[in-house]
Amino acid sequence: MKIQETQTQIKEVGVAPFSLPLRKFRQWKTGLIFVVLCISAGIFLIPFIWMLSTALKSPAEAVSNDIHIIPETFVWSNFSNALKAAPFLGYVGNSLIVAFFAVILTVFINCLAGFAFAKYEFKGRNVLFMMVLSTLMIPVQIIMVPNFYILKELEWLNTYSGLIIPRAAEAFGLFLARQYMMNIPNELIEAARIDGASEFKIFTKVVLPNVKPLIAVLIIFTFMWRWNDLIWPLIVVSDKAMYTVQLGLAIVKGEHYINWTILMCLTLLSIIPILIVFLLFQRYFVQGMANSGMKE
Amino acid sequence: MSSLASWYQKRAIKIAPYLFIAPNIILFLVFMIIPILFTFYISFHKWTILGKPEFTGLENYVDMFTDKVFWISLWNTVYYTVGTVPLSMALGLAGAILLNRKIPLRALFRGIFFAPVVVSLVATGLIWAWMFNPNYGLFNHMLSSFGIEGVNWLSSSTWAMPAVIITTLWVRIGYCLVIYLAGLQAIPESLYEAAEIDGANGWQKFCYVTLPMLKHTTVFVLVISVIYGFMVFDLVYTMTNGGPGFSTTVIVQYIYQKAFVEGDMGYGSALGTILFLIMMGFTALQLRLGREKA
Numbered sequence: 001m002k003i004q005e006t007q008t009q010i011k012e013v014g015v016a017p018f019s020l021p022l023r024k025f026r027q028w029k030t031g032l033i034f035v036v037l038c039i040s041a042g043i044f045l046i047p048f049i050w051m052l053s054t055a056l057k058s059p060a061e062a063v064s065n066d067i068h069i070i071p072e073t074f075v076w077s078n079f080s081n082a083l084k085a086a087p088f089l090g091y092v093g094n095s096l097i098v099a100f101f102a103v104i105l106t107v108f109i110n111c112l113a114g115f116a117f118a119k120y121e122f123k124g125r126n127v128l129f130m131m132v133l134s135t136l137m138i139p140v141q142i143i144m145v146p147n148f149y150i151l152k153e154l155e156w157l158n159t160y161s162g163l164i165i166p167r168a169a170e171a172f173g174l175f176l177a178r179q180y181m182m183n184i185p186n187e188l189i190e191a192a193r194i195d196g197a198s199e200f201k202i203f204t205k206v207v208l209p210n211v212k213p214l215i216a217v218l219i220i221f222t223f224m225w226r227w228n229d230l231i232w233p234l235i236v237v238s239d240k241a242m243y244t245v246q247l248g249l250a251i252v253k254g255e256h257y258i259n260w261t262i263l264m265c266l267t268l269l270s271i272i273p274i275l276i277v278f279l280l281f282q283r284y285f286v287q288g289m290a291n292s293g294m295k296e
Numbered sequence: 297m298s299s300l301a302s303w304y305q306k307r308a309i310k311i312a313p314y315l316f317i318a319p320n321i322i323l324f325l326v327f328m329i330i331p332i333l334f335t336f337y338i339s340f341h342k343w344t345i346l347g348k349p350e351f352t353g354l355e356n357y358v359d360m361f362t363d364k365v366f367w368i369s370l371w372n373t374v375y376y377t378v379g380t381v382p383l384s385m386a387l388g389l390a391g392a393i394l395l396n397r398k399i400p401l402r403a404l405f406r407g408i409f410f411a412p413v414v415v416s417l418v419a420t421g422l423i424w425a426w427m428f429n430p431n432y433g434l435f436n437h438m439l440s441s442f443g444i445e446g447v448n449w450l451s452s453s454t455w456a457m458p459a460v461i462i463t464t465l466w467v468r469i470g471y472c473l474v475i476y477l478a479g480l481q482a483i484p485e486s487l488y489e490a491a492e493i494d495g496a497n498g499w500q501k502f503c504y505v506t507l508p509m510l511k512h513t514t515v516f517v518l519v520i521s522v523i524y525g526f527m528v529f530d531l532v533y534t535m536t537n538g539g540p541g542f543s544t545t546v547i548v549q550y551i552y553q554k555a556f557v558e559g560d561m562g563y564g565s566a567l568g569t570i571l572f573l574i575m576m577g578f579t580a581l582q583l584r585l586g587r588e589k590a
Contacts, residue, residue, distance in 0.1 A: 033394050037401075040391065041408040047423045047466065048411070050434045054426065067437045113320035120313035128321060135328050137579045139527045141548045142568045145338065145555045146331035149345060169323035193305065199312035228416035230530045235556070246418040250534050253422060260426050267419045278414045282407055285414065286474050 054264040055079075062261045075261075082265035090241065091248035092269075098163045098244060099226040105168040106222045107215055113169075114177025115207050119189060129178070136171040144235050151236060158239040167232060173218050176288075180214040181207065217288040220281050227274055245270045332572070339566035344559045356566035366567070368542045369550040372457065376546060377525030379461040380468060385517055387465070388472025393506070395473070396480040406477070409470040417467070421534030424463040425450060428535075453543035456536050460544055463531060468524070472517055479513030480506070519582040526574060547571055 049069060054062050055078060057071040083089060116122075117129050140147070147166065148157075156162030184207060192202045208215070233247045243251065249270055253263060278285060339356055341349035360366050395406055412420065427435045428449035436446025449459040483506065491501050529548040532538060538545035538553070545553075547567065555564025 030397070030399060033397070034399055037394055037399070037405050041405050044408050044412065044466070044470075046434065047420075047427055050427060051423045063432050065431070067432065067434065109319040109323070113317040116313035116316035120309070120316075122310070122313045125313075128317065131329070132320070132324055135324065135332075137523065137575060138328070138332065138572070139523070139575075141527050141529060141551070142572045142575070143328065143331035143335055144551070145561050145564045145568060146334035147327060148556070149334070149561075150326065150331065152345070166323065166327040169320045169327070171324075174320060196301075199308050199316075203316070224414055228414075228418075230416070230418050230533070234552075246416050246530075249418050249422060253425075253534060254537070260429070260432070263422060264426065267422045271415050271419045274414050274416070275411070278411065279407075282403070282410075286406070286410065286478075 051264050051268055054260055055268045057261060059259060059261045078261050078265050079269070082262040082269075085259070085262050086248065086252050086266060087240075088245075088248060088266055088269065091243045091245045094160075094163075094242060095227055095245040097160060099223050101160070102164045102168060102226045103219050103222045105164060106170060106173055107218045109168055110170055110173035110177050110218065111181075111208065111211070111215070112203060113174050114181050115203055117174070117178045118181035119184070119186070119207075132169075132171050132174055136175065140167070140231060144231065148235050156236070158237055158242045160242075162236040163233060163242075163244070167226075170222070173222070176217065177211075177214060180211055184210055213284075216281065217284050220277060220284050221288055223277060224274060224285075335565045335568045335572065337565075338562055339569045341562045343561040345561050349562070352562070356563050359563065360566060360570070365542055365545065365550060369545045369547045372542075372544060373526055373528070373546045375457060376461060376464070376528055377522055379457070380464045380525055381518065381521045384465050384468035385472050385514070385521060387469045388517070389476045389510075391469065391473040392476035392480055393502075395477060406474070409473050411470070412467045413471045413474075415467075417530035418534050420463060420467060421531045424459070424466070425535050428459050450536055451540055453540050456540060456544045460528075460531055460535055463535065464528070468521065472521070475517050476510065476513060479510050483509045515582060515585045519578055519585075522578055523575060526571065526578075 053069050053071060056074045056076070057078075058073060058075045059078075061068075061072055117125060151157050151162045151166070154162070156165075188206055188210070189202055192206045197205065228246060229244070230246045230250060233244045234250075237243060237247060249263075249266060252266065338349060340351060340353060342352045342355070343349040391409060395402055399405075427433050430436060430446065430448040430451070433449075435449070439446045447455045449455045487505050487509070488501055491505050496504065527548055528546050529552070532544050532546055532549055533552075536544040538549050548571070551564050551567045551571070554560045554567060
């Protein structure tokens, strides 16, 4: 007690004479940091602004040597022209179907398996979990050749099944689900069991309502991965009617004479859904990344 | 409860977990474990996906050693990784330190730096390809306002890779920043107070408190970033498609090229196997560095 008091005294005495300049210094420093952050944030925003600017310029203005950020005239018809130039809405539809069902399937099976790994004792549990975990670092790029063959044999090429099902089992999702569900008190599960609930009912009625933040993170990340994915659709899909947004964008750039106004319109449209999800759920994105950071 | 019901429930507890993990494990087996083994197997064969694989022993691997493009793509991948990882980590850490304090609009800044991470790499590649357009792009325009004459970025075998690297920095700095910020927030304030009592200045606090406490985070970010670097595909595919020449051809793209464009599945698998071994090496390194820390 005495020592503490003395220390506080020392601290006060030690700091007091300098407190005024120190505070001034701190304010000055915070101001400087604020300015540095503003400049950096501005630099980070430039590509977004450039995209928006080009999307709204007339095609002639976009390729004039006199470069303005703010278009001379806002040409809103660029968007309808862009949608006419490429069957983009079809790609959006495909991506939405894939993302929607992938989210449901991924969340469901990873939560289910995570629950089993977290709350049941069974033979082979550790071996199986380690097997799944060891694939956490193995990106799909390495196994695209055999997967193409397997999908071909299943006749899943150019199908929604081929786009959705193979990647539903996510090592990241399973790992996160298990971690999270280990915190559910066993008493809660036991109580439901005594009430005569079946094991599956325990999962749907007791476990799932208690892991809402987990479900939110899984939904957001699954949506982002599926919406942004290029390489899997590139392997699975060759039929234009089945193109996803990313595949469509990548191909549009390669195939046609590049009209940058149209391309930037389509790019802008393609990132709006994910930016909306991001703005609404920024907290979950950051949490999920910080917890795992596994995938892009 | 009747004994029959209790017997039934005990059985259910035994069987249920297997049913619960079944969908997941089956998908893992079919689309992950089997493909990995299959990649090894095919890498010793000549195969065009249509006929039967024809066993050729180590031929694919021998070919690889004399295949100039393989070495170029490996070198490009290393170049890309070395160009992106240290810079994105250093700038991400710097940003995290700036943001790890009470500052107005903190969440907004974090959101802006992180936004490129959630945008698809295809969209990123398209936006930056247009930024780098030699005549009408904003990048050269900005350079010229500083009196620097721009180059023909994506059509130059010298400058295409730096352009892809700059684009990647835009994406990766925010990612590193967010992970580092989480790491910084986990450092107990008391350590800084103790250092202050010992008379440490800001720089000393950074060297003797912040950096050592971030070691674990740094190992994590480093390994993830290196793996990311070795897996790069989308950006290169949309920005340069590997060109001009082979100047931006990276290893994943070469696998794609060999297996899916040229139909040489055996060679593609051999390349995949090499990439797999490299990945295993990095993972082992992470485990080892992680253990040293503990």
